[in-house]
Amino acid sequence: MLRIFKRSLNSGKGIWSNFSNRSETLKVQNIKPHAATYHSPLLIDDAFKSAYEILQQESEKIYQRAQTVEKDDLKDKLLSQAESKNPEVLYNIQNGNDLDITQPVYRNHLKKQWENYDLMILMQRLEQFKVIPDTLPTIQPTVDVKVKFPHITNGEFNRWIVPGEFLPSFLTKQPPTIKLQQFDNYKNESKLFSIVLINPDEPNLETNSFKTTLNFGVSNLSLSLTDDSLDVTKYLKYENGSEEFSMFKSYEPILPEVNAGDYQRACLFVFEQPEKINVDQINAEDFDIRSFVNNYNLSPVGGTMWRQKYDRSVNDVRSEYGLSKGRVFHRVRKPFPLI
Structure with missing residues (x-):
C-alpha cells in the first residue's frame, strides 16, 4: 500500500x-x-x-x-x-x-458513518426509553451530539457516553463537554444554538406523578464546523465575564432520590436558533420544554440521553452543592396524593 x-x-x-x-x-x-x-x-x-x-x-x-x-x-x-x-x-x-471536517469528502463520509450507526442507536434509545414523546413529540437529528464529563481523566468513563447508559452521580456532578458535529454547514459559518438538559422524572408529590425540571440551559451559543464544542474553557471564560453564550440555567446535576422510580432520564437537547434570543421567566422546577421551543421558535437538531439512579455518591454530591438530604419514597404508588 x-x-x-x-x-x-x-x-x-x-x-x-x-x-x-x-x-x-x-x-x-x-x-x-x-x-x-x-x-x-x-x-x-x-x-x-x-x-x-x-x-x-x-x-x-x-x-x-x-x-x-x-x-x-x-x-x-x-x-x-x-x-x-x-x-x-x-x-x-x-x-x-x-x-x-471542512472538506466535503470527509464530511460526507463522517455523516454516512454517523447515520449508519450512532444515529440509529440514538433514535432507538430515545424511543425505547420513551424520551419521545414524553419530552418532545419527535426529533429528526441533523447534528451529531456527543457528551462526556472531562473532570474524570482516567478509567472507564473517560470517553464520550453511549446514549441510554447508566451514569453514576459522581461522574455527572460537573458540567459536561458537549460537542456538536454539523454536517450541512457547507460554508463553515457560525450558527446559533440553544442547549437544555432536563429531567422528566422528578417526583411531584402534589399530583402523585412526575414533572420535568430544567438542570442546565444555554442559548446564543455560536458554533461552526471547526469551533464545535462547549467545554470547560468556555465555561471558565463565561464565569470571567466573556459573553460567548447566554446561560439561563446554571448546571445542576440530576440527583435521584431513594425509591424515586427505577431510574431517571437525563435528556439533553440541542436547538438551532434563527436569531439571538433573550430567555427569561423560566420555571426550572416545572419546565415545559414544548412551550420553550414554541416561544423562541427553536428547531430541534440533535440530542442524547443517559440514565441515573440513586447510588452511594448521591449524598456526597448533594453536600457539595449545599443541598439538603434527599427524600425517601414509598415503593408503591398510591391512588391519592402523598401530601
Missing part, C-alpha cells in the same frame, strides 16, 4: 497533485509502515498508473462542473464526488487519520 501511494504522488501533474486550490489535508497525512517482504504483482505499476490517470481525469471534469454550480448543497456533493476515488483520501479514511 505504501508503494502504491508513492506511485500516486509521482504519477503526473493531474488534479490530485495540484494543491493550489485544494486543501493539503487531502494528502496522505500519516503513512503507516507495512511489512518489507511484500512484493507487488507483475505489471501492477502500469495498471495502477493507467487507472490512476483515468480517475484523475474524471475528477477534473467533476471539479469543472462544481465551478459552474451556485447551490451550496450541490457544489458540496460534487466536490465530495471529485475526491471520493482519490487513493490518498481513501487511505486517510480507512486508516483512521484525523479528517478535516
Whole structure:
C-alpha cells in the first residue's frame, strides 16, 4: 500500500497533485509502515498508473462542473464526488487519520458513518426509553451530539457516553463537554444554538406523578464546523465575564432520590436558533420544554440521553452543592396524593 501511494504522488501533474486550490489535508497525512517482504504483482505499476490517470481525469471534469454550480448543497456533493476515488483520501479514511471536517469528502463520509450507526442507536434509545414523546413529540437529528464529563481523566468513563447508559452521580456532578458535529454547514459559518438538559422524572408529590425540571440551559451559543464544542474553557471564560453564550440555567446535576422510580432520564437537547434570543421567566422546577421551543421558535437538531439512579455518591454530591438530604419514597404508588 505504501508503494502504491508513492506511485500516486509521482504519477503526473493531474488534479490530485495540484494543491493550489485544494486543501493539503487531502494528502496522505500519516503513512503507516507495512511489512518489507511484500512484493507487488507483475505489471501492477502500469495498471495502477493507467487507472490512476483515468480517475484523475474524471475528477477534473467533476471539479469543472462544481465551478459552474451556485447551490451550496450541490457544489458540496460534487466536490465530495471529485475526491471520493482519490487513493490518498481513501487511505486517510480507512486508516483512521484525523479528517478535516471542512472538506466535503470527509464530511460526507463522517455523516454516512454517523447515520449508519450512532444515529440509529440514538433514535432507538430515545424511543425505547420513551424520551419521545414524553419530552418532545419527535426529533429528526441533523447534528451529531456527543457528551462526556472531562473532570474524570482516567478509567472507564473517560470517553464520550453511549446514549441510554447508566451514569453514576459522581461522574455527572460537573458540567459536561458537549460537542456538536454539523454536517450541512457547507460554508463553515457560525450558527446559533440553544442547549437544555432536563429531567422528566422528578417526583411531584402534589399530583402523585412526575414533572420535568430544567438542570442546565444555554442559548446564543455560536458554533461552526471547526469551533464545535462547549467545554470547560468556555465555561471558565463565561464565569470571567466573556459573553460567548447566554446561560439561563446554571448546571445542576440530576440527583435521584431513594425509591424515586427505577431510574431517571437525563435528556439533553440541542436547538438551532434563527436569531439571538433573550430567555427569561423560566420555571426550572416545572419546565415545559414544548412551550420553550414554541416561544423562541427553536428547531430541534440533535440530542442524547443517559440514565441515573440513586447510588452511594448521591449524598456526597448533594453536600457539595449545599443541598439538603434527599427524600425517601414509598415503593408503591398510591391512588391519592402523598401530601
